[in-house]
Amino acid sequence: MNVAIIAAAGRGERAGGKRAKQFQELGGIPVIIHTLRRFEHSSTIGQTIVVLQADEVSSFLALAGRYGLAKLSRVVAGGETRTESIWRGLQAVRAATAGVVAVHDGVRPFVTVEEIDRVVRKAEETGAAILAARATDTIKEVASGCIERTLARESLWHAQTPQAFRYDLLRRAYERAREEACDATDDSALVEQLGVAVSVVEGSARNIKITRPEDFALAEILLKEMSDARC
Amino acid sequence: MNVAIIAAAGRGERAGGKRAKQFQELGGIPVIIHTLRRFEHSSTIGQTIVVLQADEVSSFLALAGRYGLAKLSRVVAGGETRTESIWRGLQAVRAATAGVVAVHDGVRPFVTVEEIDRVVRKAEETGAAILAARATDTIKEVASGCIERTLARESLWHAQTPQAFRYDLLRRAYERAREEACDATDDSALVEQLGVAVSVVEGSARNIKITRPEDFALAEILLKEMSDARC
Numbered sequence: 001m002n003v004a005i006i007a008a009a010g011r012g013e014r015a016g017g018k019r020a021k022q023f024q025e026l027g028g029i030p031v032i033i034h035t036l037r038r039f040e041h042s043s044t045i046g047q048t049i050v051v052l053q054a055d056e057v058s059s060f061l062a063l064a065g066r067y068g069l070a071k072l073s074r075v076v077a078g079g080e081t082r083t084e085s086i087w088r089g090l091q092a093v094r095a096a097t098a099g100v101v102a103v104h105d106g107v108r109p110f111v112t113v114e115e116i117d118r119v120v121r122k123a124e125e126t127g128a129a130i131l132a133a134r135a136t137d138t139i140k141e142v143a144s145g146c147i148e149r150t151l152a153r154e155s156l157w158h159a160q161t162p163q164a165f166r167y168d169l170l171r172r173a174y175e176r177a178r179e180e181a182c183d184a185t186d187d188s189a190l191v192e193q194l195g196v197a198v199s200v201v202e203g204s205a206r207n208i209k210i211t212r213p214e215d216f217a218l219a220e221i222l223l224k225e226m227s228d229a230r231c
Numbered sequence: 232m233n234v235a236i237i238a239a240a241g242r243g244e245r246a247g248g249k250r251a252k253q254f255q256e257l258g259g260i261p262v263i264i265h266t267l268r269r270f271e272h273s274s275t276i277g278q279t280i281v282v283l284q285a286d287e288v289s290s291f292l293a294l295a296g297r298y299g300l301a302k303l304s305r306v307v308a309g310g311e312t313r314t315e316s317i318w319r320g321l322q323a324v325r326a327a328t329a330g331v332v333a334v335h336d337g338v339r340p341f342v343t344v345e346e347i348d349r350v351v352r353k354a355e356e357t358g359a360a361i362l363a364a365r366a367t368d369t370i371k372e373v374a375s376g377c378i379e380r381t382l383a384r385e386s387l388w389h390a391q392t393p394q395a396f397r398y399d400l401l402r403r404a405y406e407r408a409r410e411e412a413c414d415a416t417d418d419s420a421l422v423e424q425l426g427v428a429v430s431v432v433e434g435s436a437r438n439i440k441i442t443r444p445e446d447f448a449l450a451e452i453l454l455k456e457m458s459d460a461r462c
Binding site for chain 2: 132135141143146147156157159188199200
């Protein structure tokens with residue numbers, strides 16, 4: 001069975017507000033619930049595992065009960081680092097029956113069901129796939145305050161989530177990251193370090209990560225557009 | 232004297248709406264007027280030159296009259312390509328008295344006066360400087376649908392405008408671009424190709440380029456925040 005691990009153990013100081021950003025409301029519904037609903041409607045994901053700060057677990061369970069999330073199978077307390085948090089999420093996956101594991105940011109509520117399914121299917125086929133959007137800006141490599149070079153924009157993509165991997169690959173990548181005490185912000189980089197080819201599935205710039213206070217304003221607009229389109 | 236060339240000859244099909252995006256209104260004022268006002272308040276820029284589509288020139292002159300832009304010195308009809316348009320703008324600069332030329336996108340109205348002045352002063356000092364914002368996403372180099380490598384995020388910056396250069400450098404860069412029939416979307420890349428070191432001045436992610444319809448919604452939010460801050 002394919003499983004999604006929803007990473008929501010970040011404190012999110014950058015977004016302002018009293019609560020961690022994954023619990024702030026968008027259109028009256030917490031961001032994390034919007035995100036989980038996308039996975040509820042996915043045809044490729046059978047279960048979701050949510051990783052949270054330890055002190056958020058009980059209030060989240062109450063919240064989840066109210067929204068009736070049929071695929072939610074485990075709520076796990078995260079660790080000190082992102083690597084440790086995802087690792088604990090991985091421990092909650094039943095190894096014997098595990099297929100593809102898709103890791104997704106709890107604060108990316110605008111991923112579409114279709115994007116999730118495309119990434120998971122690609123990972124079923126190739127072992128490893130991530131959602132990404134083409135770069136639209138000119139990107140410069142800078143050192144000591146000067147431009148070293150202008151990168152070829154055509155080949156640059158912004159990594160997003162979900163990032164989906166065969167369970168054994170992701171587990172191996174995390175075992176190695178823990179041995180090397182490396183805190184990854186990007187699961188794909190860990191899998192790439194194993195020498196595994198990671199496929200890229202084209203997503204859209206709408207799949208934003210809600211990080212800063214102004215992202216909430218943009219998120220309200222995207223939410224309105226999506227509900228107008230009844231998506 | 233330092234001059235700003237405001238590039239506003241793009242048709243902007245991507246932003247939707249009937250008019251080119253630089254003429255659409257934000258808070259009741261055309262985007263290009265917001266942009267020009269920033270340069271009106273700059274202490275480092277003495278004159279502005281606006282490059283427009285030929286058929287927009289007369290209506291722009293009427294508009295500009297209404298807003299009383301003291302530094303607006305020339306309105307120039309652009310060419311078929313961006314390179315040709317900026318080249319025509321450069322022809323309108325008085326070579327004998329030219330200092331630094333700052334090229335700026337007409338559809339970046341949220342640049343601050345302080346950012347403009349920092350870039351221009353840096354270019355006065357080093358010959359070439361651009362405004363840029365640190366990359367916050369993980370950027371992947373992708374070939375044939377697979378990740379080739381994960382770039383070191385710490386060294387990656389998003390190029391913005393203004394991009395400011397000593398007049399002779401920019402002129403030389405454009406002469407070469409025209410000889411090689413190369414259409415640049417980024418002036419700095421042309422100057423880099425001369426072997427000139429280009430300095431980077433740190434800007435902010437708020438200096439957005441209004442390109443797509445959803446950018447206008449974000450722009451309205453940024454405008455409101457800025458007027459709240461009386462900036």
